[in-house]
Amino acid sequence: MPSFNQFLKNTIEQTPLDPIVLDKPIEIGELPTPALTIDLEIFERNLENMQSYLDSCNLGLRSHGKMHKCPIIAKKQIEHGALGICTATVSEAEMMVRAGIEDILITSPIATTDKIARVIEMGLVTDKLHLVVDDVGNATALNIAARDAGIILSVYIDLDPPMGRTGVEQGAPALALGQHLTDECNNLSLDGLQIYIGSCMHIHGFEKRRDRYARMMALTASTREMFLQAGIDVPVVSGGGTGSYNMESDIGVLTEVQAGSYVFMDVEYREIGGEKTELFSDFEPSLHVLVTAISKPQKKLITVDAGYKSFASDTVKPQFKDIEGVDFNWGGDEHGIILLNNPSVEIRLGDKLPIVTPHCDPTVNLYDYYFPHRDGVVSEIWPIAARGKSQ
Template identity: 60%
Template sequence: MTTLQQFIDQSITGAVSEPVKLSEPVPVEQLPTPALIIDLDLFDQNLAKMQHFLNKRNLGLRCHTKMHKCPIIARKQIAAGAIGVCTATVSEAEIMQVNGITNILITSTVVTKEKISRVIRLAARNPMLQMVVDNIEIASRFNEAASDSGIELGVLVDIDPGMGRTGIEAGAPALSLAKHLVGKCQNLRFDGLQMYAGDCMHLEGFENRRKKYTQVMENGAATKRLLEASGIEVQIFSGGGTGTFDIEPGIGLATDLQAGSYVFMDIEYREIGGEGSDRFNTFEPSLFVLVTAISKPQQRLITVDAGFKSFASDKMVPEFRDVEGVIYHWGGDEHGIIQLTNPSREISLGDKLPMLTPHCDPTVNLYDYYYPVRDGKVEELWPIAARGRSQ
C-alpha cells in the first residue's frame, strides 16, 4: 500500500532521464518506426543561433521545457547560455528539478491545496524556483503554505494579455496584486511580471505579427510603469516566444524570452512567415518522425505506419522531409495514407522516410524517447522524462 504522494514521488525519482548509451551505433534505416528523431546538426545550429541572437541584445533565454519535456535538452540549453527554464506544469518542474535544474519558472497558475503543497515542497529544496500568481486569495494561500514551511517563494504576477486564458487584468488590478504581495505576503518575494501573448505567436505575416504584438504588450509596459511609479521594483519581465523572438528587442520590455519551439520547429511555425519572407526559416526543422511505408492498397496510394497516435496537429498534416508531390491524409490511429500525385521520388514498401511534425509540442508528448541522429547513426536514446506530466 502507498499514499498518492508517495506514488508521485516514486514516479519522479524513478523516471528514466539520463541518456541510454547503445553498445554500438544503429543506422537510421534500422530504427523501429514510428520513431521520433532529432537531426543533431540542425538542433545544435538552432541552439546556437537563438542564444547568439539574444546575447547580442542582452536578453535572457528562459527555455520552455513544455515543448521538449527532456532534462537532457534543458541542460544543453543552459550549457549554451540560457538563464534557466520554464515549465507549464508542476509535474514538469518536478522532473526538471530532480535532474539538477534549479532556475525554474512555473508559468501556469495553480490553486488547489495539493498543487500548492507540491510547489512549496519543490521550493523548500530549491530557493531558485519561481511561481506565477494572478489572484490575491491564491497568493495568500501560497504565502500561508510558505510560512508554514519556513521558506520564501519567488513569484511573478501573471498578466492577461487579452486572451482571457490566465492572468490578472493589466493596470490597476495587477498593481493591487503586486501591492498585496509586497505588503502582506512576508513569505513571498515579488520578482516581477509575466505576460505571454500566446495568441500572437502564430500570427501570419511578420509585419502583422509585429504590429499586433507591439500593441498587446503596451498594456504590460504600462503596468510595469504603474508599479514602478508606486515604488515597486520590477526586476523581471518574462514572456514572448519563438514567434516573437526578433520582435522583443524592438519593444524593449522583456528581460527574458520564454522560447521553446526554436530548437525543433514544425510546420505551423514555418507557415507564419519571417521578416521579408513568407516562410519562417530562421531556425531549421530538426525534429522528425521516421515512418515506414507498409502497404500499397492502390496504385496512387501508399500507407505509412503513423497516424493520430504518432502525430499531433491542430490543423495541419505532416509532410515528408525529402519527398514532394505527395499529400498526407489521416488514415486512423496507426496509419497515414499518402496520395502519390506527382512524387519527386519513388516510395517502395519498406522505405523509411522522415516527416515534419505539424505541431512539435503535443507530438513529443506521444513518445517515450528521442533518437538523436548524427551522420546517419544513433548512438544513444534521450528519454522524454516529462512525457505525460500534465498535472
C-alpha cells in the same frame, strides 16, 4: 503497497532520466517506426543561433521545457547560456529539479492544495523556483504555505494579454494584486511579471505579427510603468516565444524570452514566415518522425504507420521532409494516408521516411524517447523524462 504520495514520487523518481548509450551505434533506418529523431547538427545550430541572438540584444533566454520535456536538452540550453527554463506543470518542474536544474519558472497558476504542497517541497530544494500568480486568494494560499514551510517563494504576476486564458487583467487589477503581494504576502517575493501573448505567435507574415504583437505589448509597458510609479519594482518581465524572439529587443518590455519551439521547429512555425523569408527559416527543423510505408491499397495512395497517436492533430498536417508532390491525410489513430499526386520520390512498401511534425510540443508528448543522430547514426537515446507529466 505504496501510499498515494509514494506512488506520485515514484512516477518522478523511477522514470529514466539519463542518456542511454548504446554498445554499438545503429543507423536511423534500423529504428522501429514511428520514431522521434533529432538531427543533432541542426539542433545544435538552433541552440547557438537563439542564444547568440538574444545575447546580442541583452535579453535572457528562459527556454520553455514544456516543449521538449527533456532534462538532457534543458541542460544543454543552460550550457549554451540560457539563464533557466520554464515548465508548464508541477510534475515537469519536479522532473527538472530531480535532474539538478535550479532556475525554473512554472508558467501556469498553481490552484490546489495538493500542488501547492508539491511546489513547497521544490522550494525547499531550490531557491530559484519561480511561480506565477493571477489571483489574490491564490496568492494568499501560497503565502500561508510558504510561511508554514519557513521559505520565501519567488513569484511573477501573470498578466492576461488579454486572451482569456490565464492572468490578471492588466492595469489597475494587476497593480492591486501587486500591492496585495507586497503588503500582505511576506513569504512571497514579487520578482517579475509574465506576459505570454500566445494568440500572436502564429500570425502569418512578419510585419503583421510584429505590429499586432507590439500593439498588445504596449499594455504591458504601461502596466509595468504603473508598478514603478507605485514604487513596486518588477525587475523581470518574462514572456514571448519563437514567433516574437526578434521583436522583443525593439519593443523593449521583456527581460527574458520563453522560446521553446526554436529547438525543433515544426510545420506550424515554418508557415508563419520570417522577417525576410516566406518560410520562417531562422531555425531549421531538427525533429522528425520517422514513419514506414506499410500498405498500398490503391494506385494513387500509400499508407504510413503514423496517425493521431504519433502526430499532434490540433493544427496543420505533417509534411514529408524530402518528398514533394504528396499530401498527408489522417488515416485514424495509427495511419496516415499519403495521396501520391506527383511524388518527387518513389515511395515503396517498407520505406522509412522522415516527416516534419505539425506542432512539436504535443507531438513530443506522444513519445518516450528521442533518437538523436549525427549523419544518420544513433549512438545514444534520450528519455523524454517529463513526457505525460501534465499534472
